[in-house]
Amino acid sequence: MALPLALVSCGSDETPADPADLGTLTLMIPLLSGDAAAPAVDSDMHKAVEALTGKKLQITWVPNSNYGDRMNVTLASDDLPEVMVVQGKLPAFVQSAEAGAFWNLTGKLDAYPNLKTENKQIELNSSINGQVYGVYRRRDPMRAAVIVRKDWLAKLGLKMPQTVDDLYNVAKAFTENDPDGNGKKDTYGLIVPKWPGVYATASPYDVIETWYGAPNGWGERNGKLVPGFDTPEFLEANRFVKKMVTEGLINPDFATLDSAKWDQQFFTGKGGIIVDVSSRAGVLTRLFKEKDAATYANFVDLTGNLTGPSGKKNSYPTVGFNGFLSISKQSVPTEAELKDVLTVLDKLSSKEGQILLNNGFEGKNFTVQDGYALGKDATVPAIKTITNDVMSFAQLGTASNGYVAYVSLPAGQFERQQYEQRVKFHKADEASAIHNPAQAIVSKTQVAKGAQLDQIIADARIKFLAGQINEAVLKAEIQRWYTQGGQDIVNEMNEQYAKIKK
Amino acid sequence: MAVNRNTPAGRVFDAVNTLVLVAVGVVMLLPFIYVTAGSFARESELAERSFFLWPRDVVTDTYEYIFATNTFLRSLIITVLVTAVGMVIQVLLTFTMAYPLARRHLPGRNLLLGMVVLTLVFSGGLIPTYLIVRELGMLDSYWALILPLAINPFFLILVKNFFQELPEELQEAAQIDGCTELGVFWRIVLPLSKPILATMGLFYAVAIWNDFMSPLLYIDDSTKWTLQMFVRQVTVSSDMANTVGQLDPNYIPPEQGLKFAVIVIATLPILLLYPFLQRHFAKGILLGSVKG
């Protein structure tokens, strides 16, 4: 064993990313570009970001699918990039942060005009038990939508649903009244795909439960935090969904429908309603447009959250952020250097920085019209390259000070109208958002067992809806969640919750 | 020999055998044809039709785009070179190690074999291997794509087994005729090993070609990426990004047609290797006459 250990022991002669070099900034960023290539070092975007920040950038782009693997070896290598995109409160990150791998930025960000948060709630959500370990990357706080086949509504003389009862009625009509007019009963209402996530992962089930008044993930009941599935509203909502399943208003293969085919079902007219984020409406519209640019405006309509049976509207929000930028303590050892790095991040989140990261170059790859950024013809390779590079660099954008860049829209009057419709109901729904009060809380047992325990709930829910288990067994499964470790999570959550609330 | 061939039973057997194999071949070929056809189809057609062998409108946007940027071409060249060089090194290392191990009286043979067998199932894992590669200064170098995987113990044992099958008398006879051990290896054994040499060449080439983990972990500089990074980026990232709650609003998934085109381009070159190597399989039959 002596030889191997000697081989791997870290010699003192090696030089990790030269922490003293203030002229260069090292970063690690997931590559999400829809295209394959990472931005080149001599690309317009790379050079522009260097010019803006006054730093030479040394960026490690990592394919998004395996970002986690790469992050693990990087954490182990004592050769951390100065700034790292962290894609969420993954256990590996939480444990490392608490062990001192990253700067604790609590209270430090307010000194920077473009890093000071516009929304304290989101900053808290992004924190680990109240401690901020990164500049969060802002996302729209409300995105839930109901997307409906407009032509089917018109054919059957129906209106857009506003309540869950409407949802049921429209779904029933879509199933039984031959909305596609082919004389066959071959359509159904709501399309639900196989959901890869567990409980409380923005599935259509989670959204409908919230409409019924169930907590979003966790909720406060009688001053205590309880998991959302242990509430009467959870059961009521699932009884409702089950009724729809039983009556054939939901695709019978909801447990197995390939999620990559979700759009296809809507596009080809197998089903007529989707409950998901509103941006899916844009994806669908694009498909209809490619098929027939003359009539594409007649197929997709959408609205926001629906009113529950009690007559009260409970909207399903997002967490408001998607991971954060964290700064390594090892590569950025001193407060002075930290200040330097934060100044760079501050510049990136200024109006100029946000426009560069999110839109690109005005006149080159987009034009501004009525405050919107309209992309130029993306079939021209040079423009497409910029567009892709922008999409990659957008991962570096935080906008925790608020989004001040242009909203990118595809060309077209209908697209614009649809976008404005989305913004309107998102804004309206924010007032009734049901936030997860436990968002900031990280419990030890949850880190260790949470994902597996939540699988119990997700599976039991699907089995209940499929009619494989009855309500008594569903309740028993919820009890199993408690006995296999859930009770510890509840206790730890409440303990932390009490601390944070103070 | 004509007897068996022409009996009615023999002919029925041949007919059935041919039919079954052709059917199997078609079943295995169709999906790739679909992927190819899909790479020339429009998005709305891909969304509408689940399966087709010829697109309604043939469009070539995806290919035009892929070849308009030089990144793809560059990584294709890199992949071909790394695969070619890597294959030679890996085959060489495997054969030179397998040959001595095939000799029953080699001192320490059982110990060494035991050591090899253990690595079939035990591995130190991702992180320690990464640290070694880093200590050796191979990060961001193409060697990191070749050397850490230089010998696959599975393949090593297959080759060793093959050598063991060769008649030992043959080698001893050659030695008596004045050949050195290395001379025997070079002049007698290798020429007899064409089928296994071709097989290992193919196995190693395909393994490097398809390797995704090594470039992911060891190559920071995206100008040095191999094709699999692109394939993975286009085909998998989007699916994983779709995992719920993760779907970034800023993220536009790659077009299905682009995915297919990338798969086609990244698969075709390596697919062509096999038909090329096939003739070496036939040549091995000569071995029989030597043995007899």
Place this chain on the structure above:
Amino acid sequence: MGKARLSTRLIRYRWLLVLLLPGLAYFVVFKYAPMYGVTIAFQDYLPFLGFDGSPWVGFKHFETLFSSPDFPRVLGNTLILALLNAVFVFPAPIVVALMLNELRVSILKRAIQSAIYIPYFLSWTIVAALTYLLFALDTGPITVLMNDLFGERFDFLADPDWFRPLVILQTLWKEVGWGTIIYLAALAGVDSNLYEAARIDGASRWKQMWHVTLPGIRSTIIVMAILQAGNLLDSKFEQIYLLTNSLNRSVAEVFDTYVYFLGITQGAYSYSTAVGLFKAVVGVALIYGVNWLARRFGHSGLF
């Protein structure tokens, strides 16, 4: 050749030993030097703290594994799948290789060989997408066919009883063609004089196959069997993961998917390493076991 003295043997084999050195160096540096990594199974490992800094916890993770309520189910699922693989997947390439060997039209033979190895290059994501397409409830072509044939409503994707057949079918489709290559190489080495002799004796083609071809590739078959025994508890993570859903999870969860949840999504490096170590120990035992069996029946085995 008798057992010569060690020093004599060292001298006699000196060039061969030199030949061995580069390979040996490889194993030491890239296989054995990182082996200390298995110790994290006995730690609460955290990459940031490293191998020196992470606390030692002894057999904690093994205790957790063996006492976990999931353990018997996961082990059972893994074993059943391994058994099915051994029975259906392992012999398939041999059969196909023998069939190809009987094919006399050489162009056709090469064309089919090339066609059947293509699926190996398609990712599991694509295989899964095709499976979902073909076996979709009520609409998949195979589902429709089966429904009509048997007058039942098949739910291949959700029904736990169909999970394993689907996995086996997928594996067969994707890997049989690739698997034939090694056997075709072995078949190329079968002495053609033996066929000649058999034909003169009037042996039928079945007899030739049985008495000439099969013995000719027997040692390859045995080595493949031994090598694959070592990976008995391995499943193809992506394949299983993509085919799993809430309704079939009870039969679908195997060690590799189980570890994924713990290792990747929960950062339990140590626990997943412990599971890996358990699998490896079983693998080594199986390799030696099958090897012993092979030798017992008079074959040469691995070593």
